[in-house]
Amino acid sequence: MDASNYLYVSALLFTIGAVGVVVRRNAIVVFMCIELMLNAANLSFVTFSRINGDLDGQVMAFFTMVVAACEVVVGLAIIVTIYRSRRSASVDDASLLKR
Amino acid sequence: MSTSTSLVYLIALPLAGAAILLLGGRRTDKWGHLLATALSASSFAVGLYQLTLMLDRPTDARPISQKLFEWIHVGDFKVDAGLLLDQLSICFVLLITGVGTLIHIYSISYMSHDRDRRRFFAYLNLFIAAMLLLVLGDSYLNLYVGWEGVGLASYLLIGFWNQKPAYATASKKAFVMNRVGDMGLSFAIMIAFATMGTVSFAGVAEHAHHASEAALTAMGIMLLVAAAGKSAQFPLQAWLGDAMAGPTPVSALIHAATMVTAGVYLITRSNFVFDAAPTAQLLVVIVGAITLMFGAIIGTAKDDIKKALAASTMSQIGYMILAAGLGPVGYAFAIMHLLTHGFFKAGMFLGAGSVMHGMNDEVNMRKYGALRKFMPITFVTFGLGYLAILGVPPFAGFYSKDMIIETAFNAGGVKGIILGSVTLLGAAITAFYMTRVMILTFTGTKRWDDDAHPHESPWLMWLPMAILAIGSVSSGYLLSRGDALENWLHPLFEHHEEHGHLLEPIVVSAMALTMVAIGVAIAFLKYSRHDVANVAPENVSILTKIARQDLMQDRFNEAVFMRPGQAITQTLVATDQVLIDGAVRGLGAATLSSGSTLRGLQNGFVRSYAALILIAAVALIGAIWVVVS
């Protein structure tokens, strides 16, 4: 069982998450796809820690998890605020920066 | 060569007159014409004085010079503004100032009704000054300044009444065609400097001995082009007829006596170039012969008296150029004919002006007739000029023209026979059309318009005509008595072995007179016996039609030069606008369009920005991949 299979899975998940960010319009689903990308990165961290035989990768993954959690908190609060003022959760509606 | 300090006054006096009258403006209207005439007369006085001094000096010491100031000193090119008065230039000086002053006097009366008379006199003075600079310059470059000056004065004077668009166009035409000739002179100066390192007459004369014949031939051809432009010779002759749009004194002074003779002066002055370049000399003779016939043929079909006289001028200058192209034997006769022509042609032009003055400025000879009873003085002076141009002895033209015909025959061989025949034929045709002018204008029945009341001109007008008539009568005899002019000019030219006489002078004169008689008889038969139509008849021979169209000279110029030139200009303008402006504007437009295209990326949608980030990430990793592998 090759450990690098996990790496390919992680690459695949990351790609799917990237497509999801661009394609989906619901802000929360976009956010979930970002979380997916973070998790894919975590997976590859852990796999590399296994490959290299030390725990640095796991520590990195741990930190990533914490940061992701903070990010989710703040991000969702922002989404709620936007929703409260604009009554819409679509990312396409927040297009005030257009030319 | 001794120096003088008074030569500059010859030029400075009329130039000051021009300056005062032009800068003074309307304030000088009352006395401007008198001042101009006085200055012109004083210039003539200075010229006469110089002549007396020159006559007193020995032959070698006759030429005198005056350096005015150091003009150009650039590297090897050094030209001083200097004046040279020798035997050739004194002839011209006297002709210019003398005839010029007479015409000034004439114009006082002729232009008395014109509001802009002061400006006219200013231009006349300007012309005198420029023409004097032309003949007094001691180098080709100084000559060029005068050359340009007379071109400018001609433009200003032809277009004097530029309220009429046709007159303004005529002056432009004259100037542009003169410009073509000026290019020839420029090139000649450049060739002189390039091959000989100097442009002064003395310097070029010295170098002409050992310069290459190719360079000298090229220079000679360029000088010929310049002379053709200024003297209305073929192929640059089309402007002279239209130049009659100017007031008649202008036609008399510039386009009969002086400016159009500048070409002859140039060729004569450059004798050292032409004598060393036989090909160029041959071209000069050919141009002279062609123009001789050209002018004569045109002159037969013109109903406008001034245009007929203009065609006659063209033809007579053809005689002069032909003589000048015959080499050292011919220069003196060219100058002699130039001087006599100055008298009788100017006299005839002033006479034509007088006729026009009496006939309400009518120029169509078909509306004249039987004027000799009403304008006797004009008739007599004009008649004397007519006899002179015909070459009837003992009038002026007899001596000068017959010498030219004789020299033409003496050129030897086929060339001599052809040239001699051409000159003889020209004499016949000259006789024909001049007789036609006389008959139509002064004899026959009255064909006037109803409101015409011809009267003799005031004394200010007929006095100059009379003086010029005296010149027409006597100048030929005086100049040729004892080979006076020939000996006078002899030291200036290098003389080679002369050909023998092919024909005795008396034979030549007899042939010439015979041809003249034939011409007069034909004209007499054609015009004197039947009534002349008031309006030019329509069904005439094809030759007449072509002659009326000036031998299609304008059509030719338009087809060969004007339209292709216009096409080239339009192509260039279009190229400039489409290609060059298009490229420049296209660059701007491309930048703008690429900018607005790129602006489309900023659509405000987060997702498209995210997509861009993704693409950038791909690119970045791809780059790393390439680097790592």
Added chain:
Amino acid sequence: MLQLALEVGQTAKPEAVMFWILGPLAVVASLAMLLVKKAVHSAILMAFVMIVLAIFYIAQDAVFLGIVQVVVYTGAVMMLFLFILMLVGVDSSDSLTETIRGLRPIAITAAVGFGGLLVSLLGRATIGRSAQGLTEANSEGNVQALAQLLFSTHVWPFEVISALLITAALGAMVLAHHQSTTVRPTQRQLSIDRFRGETLGTAAGLPGPGVYARHNAVDVPALLPDGTPAAGSVNATLEARGDMLDYKKFDLSEVNTKVEEEK
């Protein structure tokens, strides 16, 4: 085929089995998360992927991390997501048609390119390297080894991240703060309003519920001097709900007042 099955079964590579079952499932689930219309479905599928990942972590000897993944991610983060979905609108769904021209093909192309690059890069990085395994690193136990690293080598990022956590919490509070549009009346103001009101009847506050010897609760009204129940003495909600009890039930006349003699 049989050989493969035997090989798989014989060498008992449970990890391989687990991987080849759960791996594709995770990928399919994430794809589905992308494609389903309802956001709630996406959230559920996401949770599934999280759990699968947790299993992967545990399979790779990252036991602590796996548990943390379940607790933090699946438990806290995904639940947070679901709460917000509830706030925003459970049945909010996207239409599947794309409004920005050409975005979908561009995104898919870029992502495919990205994935391909990643796969090739990762393959090059790991080619010929066999996994060393974490048995040695985990010799003291995974948690202890992690703690060892966390509090010695990586203590500085650790402290910074804890500061980050506090900041995030504060940030959420600030963002979620509801700005009230009306001014909240102070106690002083309330008191003034009471005494300056139309009647002084309620100046001292509403009457309390009735106090009866046999029942003393909030659901029986008090009696006015004329024997009728006071209106404001019982909570209006109880009254509306019908939970207000009849005061007559607790009338003294029905009380047995016979006193038995004590012997």
